[in-house]
Amino acid sequence: MSDKAPNRIFDKEVTNLLAAAKAKMATSGKDSPTIVVDDSRLRPKSTRLPLHRYIAQIWNLRYFIILHARFRAVADNDEMFLGKLWTVLEPVCRIAMYGLMFGLILNTSRGIDNFVGFLAIGITFFGFISKGPNSGSGLIQRTQNLVGTFNFPRATVVVGEAVRGFLASLIPALLATIGAILFQLDQPFSWTVVLVIPLLVLIHIFASGLMFISARITAFLPDVRRMMQFIMRAWFYVSGVFFSIERYARIPELQTVMMANPAYQFLTALRDSIMYGTVPDARTWLYLSAWSFGTLIVGFIFFWQAESRYVHIR
Numbered sequence: 512m513s514d515k516a517p518n519r520i521f522d523k524e525v526t527n528l529l530a531a532a533k534a535k536m537a538t539s540g541k542d543s544p545t546i547v548v549d550d551s552r553l554r555p556k557s558t559r560l561p562l563h564r565y566i567a568q569i570w571n572l573r574y575f576i577i578l579h580a581r582f583r584a585v586a587d588n589d590e591m592f593l594g595k596l597w598t599v600l601e602p603v604c605r606i607a608m609y610g611l612m613f614g615l616i617l618n619t620s621r622g623i624d625n626f627v628g629f630l631a632i633g634i635t636f637f638g639f640i641s642k643g644p645n646s647g648s649g650l651i652q653r654t655q656n657l658v659g660t661f662n663f664p665r666a667t668v669v670v671g672e673a674v675r676g677f678l679a680s681l682i683p684a685l686l687a688t689i690g691a692i693l694f695q696l697d698q699p700f701s702w703t704v705v706l707v708i709p710l711l712v713l714i715h716i717f718a719s720g721l722m723f724i725s726a727r728i729t730a731f732l733p734d735v736r737r738m739m740q741f742i743m744r745a746w747f748y749v750s751g752v753f754f755s756i757e758r759y760a761r762i763p764e765l766q767t768v769m770m771a772n773p774a775y776q777f778l779t780a781l782r783d784s785i786m787y788g789t790v791p792d793a794r795t796w797l798y799l800s801a802w803s804f805g806t807l808i809v810g811f812i813f814f815w816q817a818e819s820r821y822v823h824i825r
Contacts, residue, residue: 559818560664568664576667580674602638602683606631606690609753623755625786628691632781633752635687636714639680640774641743643718646672647725648739651824658821665821666814669726673719684711691785701788710781713803717773720806723814730817730824750774773802 560568569576610630623629647669651658654668688707692700729736749769756769769775776799783789791799 559815562812562815565664565666565815565818569667569670572663572667576671577674580671581678583671584675584678599682599686602631602635602686605638606634609634625691625695627694628786629782630753631687631690632785633750633778635683636711636778636781637747637750637752637774639676639684639711639714640718640721640777641747642676642680643673643715643721644725644739645743646676647722648729648736649733650722650726651730651821652733655824658824665818666723666811669719669722669814673715673722676718677715680711680715688785691782695786698786699788703784703788703790706784706790707781710777710784710799713799714777716807717777717799717803720803720808720810723807723810727814727817730821746772746774751778773799776802 559565606627610627650668650672651665658665658668684707688704692704725735725739729739750772751769756766756775776795780791780795780799783791
């Protein structure tokens with residue numbers, strides 16, 4: 512059944528009820544009654560609520576958001592012949608491709624112990640970061656039937672996409688962590704591997720903030736959607752995904768800029784925890800937390816400020 516079918520059925524039922532009411536009044540010979548409707552709780556779809564009420568409405572919808580995100584995460588790849596196997600095959604194929612290209616052909620593995628683990632962590636976890644702005648790009652347009660029909664906080668669309676991304680990332684994150692450990696069995700296993708959990712949470716908080724920003728910008732500037740792939744590709748190459756930035760020690764200015772990159776800091780903290788048995792220092796945790804929660808707060812408010820305009824997007 513199409514999206515318009517329920518509306519047609521509803522309109523038909525309302526028309527039949529009105530016709531019956533008119534016929535009854537005509538037979539009774541009485542004047543049409545005056546019906547008073549309380550419209551005090553009605554508001555236009557383009558109204559922007561105060562921020563505290565806006566957040567409260569999202570919180571009231573939390574069970575639906577989580578349930579819907581779980582359903583979509585489980586349903587991913589169902590149309591493929593291999594189905595859920597792509598959850599494993601996709602990151603493995605990506606790691607193999609970049610390993611062959613950069614590890615063997617371009618020899619970026621020079622000076623890196625356990626390059627496979629280094630690459631697996633970089634590609635997998637940077638993918639979680641980049642999925643935020645990529646998923647937010649054009650999100651309002653993709654959900655316009657929902658956004659333009661019902662009156663609800665539009666931020667729930669972004670929140671639902673973020674929850675779905677988090678659920679879908681659990682298996683790839685586990686595989687990358689196990690893979691990195693298996694390729695260095697000669698090294699002692701460290702308890703610091705559990706720090707992957709808070710780092711993964713911070714990554715998705717950071718990515719959610721980027722998703723809010725991307726969703727609003729691309730809603731009103733569709734051309735940015737075309738640019739997004741180039742922006743993400745450039746960010747990928749300067750984040751130390753497949754090489755160590757120590758090779759740029761001779762250019763301290765460039766190295767300083769690259770080290771300030773939050774994606775690089777996330778990957779470094781993950782590699783320290785998984786591969787090198789090192790706990791990231793307090794400064795790193797503070798830096799990553801500030802980027803994560805700061806981006807989320809700024810992105811959420813930035814998205815909320817245009818709440819009244821999303822209904823008019825075509």
